[in-house]
Amino acid sequence: MSNTINSKESDEERLVARLQRGSEEAFVLLVQQYQQRLYKTAYGITLEREESLDIVQEVFLKVHRYIGSFKKDSNLYTWLHRMTVNESLNWIRKMKRRFKWLHRPVESEDGNDFIYPELGSEDYAPEKLFQDKEMKTILFDQMKKLPEDARAIFMLREIDGLSYDEIADILKIKRGTVSSRIFYARKRLKENLAGYFDQTT
Amino acid sequence: MKNNSHKIDHALLNAWMDNELDSDEYAMFDDHLKECPACRKEVMSHGQISSLITKNIEQAAENTNFGPMNQRLFDALEKRNKPWWIRLARFMGTGKVLIPAGTLAAVVLVFFFSMQPAASISGPSALVSSVSGDYASVMIMETPNEQQTIIWIQETASIDNKDHKG
Structure with a gap:
């Protein structure tokens, strides 16, 4: 196991060294x-396919530009990942400013959660939903309704498997904030998707 | 934490799901889960949502065609890596600059030459012949290079006076 890690580390170091020498093949x-x-x-943070591709492209362009200043004792993936998170969050902030007038609240005016009218109809039998694209649409719609910061933190935990401390370090926030945002996101999602999941449990 | 309690400690449950408990807390919560159906159900619900999210994001990543993005990326890098004179030459070669630059050059040339002092006509190289009479003086001269002949006629004051008198 340790050999694998050492080999992986040295592979990464070699890759960085080649990148710093300007090797196109390495890039x-x-x-x-x-x-x-x-x-x-x-994609986990933005939930937008094309924008996510643009973000990844931008990250690689930055790597190409700044690889010379990358410290050899740092972790390459951590650097790439951090840039991706920051680019994604910047995109969300930009979109939020641009479409502020379109921003929908997490809760409806009367305080109740958004409920799909089709909920409970025969077409939406839970067994079918699990394999259905509709379920994905419903899930993503509910995720988009989460506040951006809570969603980003929750997705860093769910998709990237980062610990509370790692998320706090990347986003420069307190560990308690990470914990509470994940708690909130999880609770909201469960409540809003309750009708679709309860029948299967 | 109470066993068989219907009141779920959501904060603890979240920490358990996120591997943020220490080993003693884990052991305690594991024991609790064996005896608490409400917490088991809660864990299952969250687990279903979590696996559905992960599955969908991973599927999206697997089904994404990175080809066009790679093409855009390497095109951008190629453009960035070219030396400035090649980029300039390519830019000039597109014709976007050629016509305005040519026009500008023509304007500058016209301006430059218009600012030059007019070439002075050189004086006569020699007096070829001179005729003097009662009414006028006539001189015939030649310029040095072009061999142009200039005829200079000068009416004398005395003649004018004579004419007026006459």
Whole structure:
């Protein structure tokens, strides 16, 4: 196991050294190796496919530009991941400013959660929903209704498997804030999707 | 934490799901889960949502075609890596600049030459012949290079006076 880790580390160090020498092949390898993982992070935060591709592209362009100043004792993936998170959050903030007038509240005016009218109809039998694209649409709609910061933190935990401390470090927030945002996001999602899941449990 | 309690400690449950408990707390909550159906149900619900999110995001990443993004990325890098004179030459080659630059050059040339002092006509190189009479003086001269002939006629004051008198 430790051999695998050492080999992986040295592979990464070699890759960084080649990138710093300006090797084009090394850059192609870097893109192939990390684009899917970074895309998952960006997509988890933005929930937008094309924007996530643009974010990943921007991250690689920055890597190409600043690889010379990358410290060899740092972790390459951590650096890439951090840039992806920051780019994704910047995109969310930009969109929030641009479409402020379109922003929908998490709760409806009377304080009740949004409920899909089709809920409980025969077409939405839970067994079918699990394999249905509609379920994905419902899930993503509910995720989009979460406050952006809570969703980003929750997705960093769910998709990237980061610990509370790692998330706090990346986002420069307190560990308690991470914990409470994840708690909130999880609670909201469960409440809003309760009708779809309860019958299966 | 109470066993068989219907009041779920959501904060503890979240920490348990996120692997944020220490080993003693884990052991306690594991024991509690064996005896509390409400907490088990809660864990299952969260687990279903969690796995559905993960599955959908991973599927999206697997089904994404990165080809066009790679193309845009490497095009951008190629553009960035070209030396400035090649980029300039390519830019000039597109014709976007060629016509305005040519026009500008023509304007500058016209301006430059218009600011030059007019070439002075050189004086006559030699007096070829001179004729003097009662009414006028006539001189015939030649310029040095072009060999142009200039005929200079000068009416004398005395003649004018004579004419007026006459």
